[in-house]
Amino acid sequence: MGVALGKTSLANNLDIVMKIAISTDGTDLEAEVAQRFGTSRYLLIVDLETMSFDTVPNPGATGQRGAGMQAVVLAISKDVKAVLTGHCSPAATRQLTKNGIQVYAELSGKVKDVINKYKTGDLKESAADVPPTTRGAKIDTITVLLALTSSARQFAMMLPILISVVLLIGLFNAFVPKDLLLAIFSGNPILDTFVGACFGSIFAGNAINSYVIGGELLGYGVTLFAVTALIIAWVSVGIIQLPAEIAALGGKFALIRNGLSFVMAIGIAILTVAALNLILR
Amino acid sequence: MIPMKEDITQSSTRRIRVPRMLLFPASVLVLYGILYAIYPDKTSMALKSSGNIFLSMLIPLALVFALMLILNLFLKPAQIARFLGKGAGIKGIILSATAGIISMGPIYAWYPLLKQLRQKGAGNSMMAIFLGNRAVKPFLLPIMISYFGWIYVLILTVFTVTGSIIVGYCVGALLRNETISPSKHSSDGE
Numbered sequence: 001m002g003v004a005l006g007k008t009s010l011a012n013n014l015d016i017v018m019k020i021a022i023s024t025d026g027t028d029l030e031a032e033v034a035q036r037f038g039t040s041r042y043l044l045i046v047d048l049e050t051m052s053f054d055t056v057p058n059p060g061a062t063g064q065r066g067a068g069m070q071a072v073v074l075a076i077s078k079d080v081k082a083v084l085t086g087h088c089s090p091a092a093t094r095q096l097t098k099n100g101i102q103v104y105a106e107l108s109g110k111v112k113d114v115i116n117k118y119k120t121g122d123l124k125e126s127a128a129d130v131p132p133t134t135r136g137a138k139i140d141t142i143t144v145l146l147a148l149t150s151s152a153r154q155f156a157m158m159l160p161i162l163i164s165v166v167l168l169i170g171l172f173n174a175f176v177p178k179d180l181l182l183a184i185f186s187g188n189p190i191l192d193t194f195v196g197a198c199f200g201s202i203f204a205g206n207a208i209n210s211y212v213i214g215g216e217l218l219g220y221g222v223t224l225f226a227v228t229a230l231i232i233a234w235v236s237v238g239i240i241q242l243p244a245e246i247a248a249l250g251g252k253f254a255l256i257r258n259g260l261s262f263v264m265a266i267g268i269a270i271l272t273v274a275a276l277n278l279i280l281r
Numbered sequence: 282m283i284p285m286k287e288d289i290t291q292s293s294t295r296r297i298r299v300p301r302m303l304l305f306p307a308s309v310l311v312l313y314g315i316l317y318a319i320y321p322d323k324t325s326m327a328l329k330s331s332g333n334i335f336l337s338m339l340i341p342l343a344l345v346f347a348l349m350l351i352l353n354l355f356l357k358p359a360q361i362a363r364f365l366g367k368g369a370g371i372k373g374i375i376l377s378a379t380a381g382i383i384s385m386g387p388i389y390a391w392y393p394l395l396k397q398l399r400q401k402g403a404g405n406s407m408m409a410i411f412l413g414n415r416a417v418k419p420f421l422l423p424i425m426i427s428y429f430g431w432i433y434v435l436i437l438t439v440f441t442v443t444g445s446i447i448v449g450y451c452v453g454a455l456l457r458n459e460t461i462s463p464s465k466h467s468s469d470g471e
Binding site: 151167173175216264276 | 328392432
């Protein structure tokens, strides 16, 4: 799998990324475009559709060694479609282009005027001299840095909830008598699977939590049927995110998909446990 | 973060979402505080039992991070989206399923993208196959295997992928006449 997207990036193909980054020393659209991409004080991340913007301090503003690359990483992590600036070094241009970001350099004037020119297609893209051999296979520092940043972020996002879930399970272990759970999960495979799927549909969030909860429930003597249904429904059926799904993909789609997925969760739970029993027999 | 049409509403909800994310951890801590005041012994036991659970997860969690890193090294959401929008028939099914399996991050981040892809003509079944296959999480496999064993995980994964494709097909079939796309059913998984 290639790391670089090349010039014909997804942004061009699908036009789904609507943000651009502009280097500036000011904090809003009235400011002037800064002369250097790597060391400008800020990057304005502008949403082209709404013209709303974020003013992000440029990590390279200190002008130290590698400053340009820090700005590149920032631009890539903000999912921008293009970078607009006064000057962009060949190395930075190459990295940006490799990551599917168009670079427009040699620009000056007010940020908003430059954006308008970009919107009307009056700007000319800077060509990057990407040697064909470095496309794809090579993993460079930037890619590793980016991957590390986003992995750390994803991991950190996951931890607070995971730790809380584990803490709650601890409380559950200490305070709730096992009989209570076994009253909810009767031991009847069909009924338990249904109850498990219901729980999984109500709760949402990172799937890791469902594994931990499921694993602990098994320890309580809850059947694997119920636990499996919970795990599948946790991700594939979402009552909490139903409004968001309806807004994005339509009410009929969301209801039919969630309904069918609920049935699927039950079916898969039964099939999986049956297959497992067959294999382990 | 993927931009969407309702960017204004999104940024306002995003502002609320950060503290909301910490609401649950905070309430668990408060609960611990209250319970500790009333039942110090049992609460310490609870804390100890949580500690044990967490300790047993350390190695799988380290593996999870390693897998996340590998996936992030080789895949970008943009590339995953490229899988999703393209292809019809079997190829489309495989691409959508793959995109679902390798997609990471909360589902909320993906809705705007799905919406736009659909407006560009991606079929209902492809969307459903993508969403269904999100149940398969390669980077979480270490945790899953540590709890349930690899045979179970293998069986479950195979059934989940198969099941999601069936659900996707059914969603597409049931919504046959609802397709907004002008390209009709060419991208609808048939």
